[in-house]
Amino acid sequence: MPSLPWRDIDTVLLDMDGTLLDLHYDNHFWMEHLPKRYAELHGVSQELAEQELMPLFKNHAGQLKWYCLDFWSAELKLPVRELKMETAHLIALRPDADTFLAAIRKAGKRVILITNAHRDSLSLKLERIELAPYFERLISSHDYGFAKEDPQFWDALQADIGFDPARSLFIDDTLPILRSARRFGVAHLLAVSQPDSRKGPKDTEEFEATGDYRTLIEGLE
Template sequence: MPVLPWSTIDTVLLDMDGTLLDLHYDNRFWLQHLPQRYAELHGVSRAMAELELRPLFEQHAGTLNWYCLDFWSRELRLPIRELKLEIADLIALKPDADTFLAAIRKAGKRVVMITNAHRDSLSLKLERVELAPYFERLISSHDYGYPKESPQFWDALQADIGFEPARSLFIDDTLAILRSARQFGVGHLLAVRQPDSRAEPRDTQEFTAVEDYRELLEGL
C-alpha cells in the first residue's frame, strides 16, 4: 500500500456498502434471505424462487433499479424494507473504518458519502452504525436519478457539491464504479480487497487495494 499524497487531496469520497460497512449483510440478504422469504411468501420452492429471481437480478444489475427498494417491492410483490429489518443485526462497520473517518475529518478533509443505496436502506444502516457525524453530506445516487456507474452521476455530483476531481480520493468496492470515476477525472482511486468479511478477497485488477484503513493514515 503506497503512502497517499495527502497534501494533494482536499475531498474524500466514500462508498458505504462493502467499503465502510461489511458487505456480508447485503450478500446474505439478496443471495439467501430474500430467496427464502420469496419462496415462503409466494408458496414456491427455494429452487424455483432462485430460478425466478436470478434473471431479474441479472437484467437490472448496475442500473438504478438494482439498488431501489421501491422497485424490488413492486417487482417481487414483497415488503423489502421489512424483510431487510429481519436480519439487520448483521449490519456492521468494517474494522477501523471509524478510526479512518475520524482522522480525515480532524485533518480538515472534506468528507462526502456517495452511495448507490436507496434512501430507506441508507436510513436503516445509519440507525445501527453511527456514520452520519463524520460526513459533510450523505448522497444517494437516487437523489440524482443515475447510479454511480453512469457518467451522469458524476456530472450531477460535480454540479451539486463543486469538488475538484483531480484533488479527490474515492474509495469503492465496485470496479465498474471506480472506472467511471476515473473517466470523470477523479485523481486518487482505491478499491476494497475484501468487501464481505466472510467471502474470499477479490482481485482489484488495475486498482490499488485497501486492506487496512489504518495504513491509509500514514502521512496524513
C-alpha cells in the first residue's frame, strides 16, 4: 500500500464513481438494467438489446458523450435519468471513503471533486450520499465540455481553480484518465484496486493503487 508524502500535497483531486462510490451501481445500470429496460420498452429480446447497445457503448467510451445522459436519452429514445433512479438503492460509498475525506479536510488540504458524471447523475448520487460538505468544489467535466481523458479538461481545470499540479494528489479508477493527469504534470497519482465491490481487483498497470482509505491517512497531520 502506497505511503503518501502529505507534506508535499496541498490539493487533493478526487474522482467519484469507482473511487469514492462503489462502481457496482454504474456497472449494473449500464451493463444490466439499461439493456433490460431497452428490450422491454422497444419490444426486443434482451440478447438483441445487448447486441445493439454494447458496440455503441464501446464506440463512445472515453468521450464526453459516453458520460452524457442527454446524449443517451436521445440516442436510445429512453428516459435515462428516470431509469437511473430505478436502481438508485445500489448507490453506495466505498469503505472508509468518508473517513478519508474528513481527515484530509481537517488537515487543511484543498479537496475538489472532479468527475465525468453528468450533472444529473451527480445530483442523484449526492441525494443518496452526503459528499458535498467535504469539498471546496464539485466539478463535472460537462462544465468544461471535455472529458477528463482529454488534455483540454486539465487546461480548463487549471484556469478555473488555479492548482499546482506538482503539489497535487489525484485518485481515479480509470487508467487513461490517470495518464492524462500525468501528462499534465500532476505529481501524485493513485489508482483504485477494486472499484466495483462485486468484482475482483483490477490490474492498475504502472500505477500504485489503494484498496484501503484508512492507510492513506497515515502520516497526515
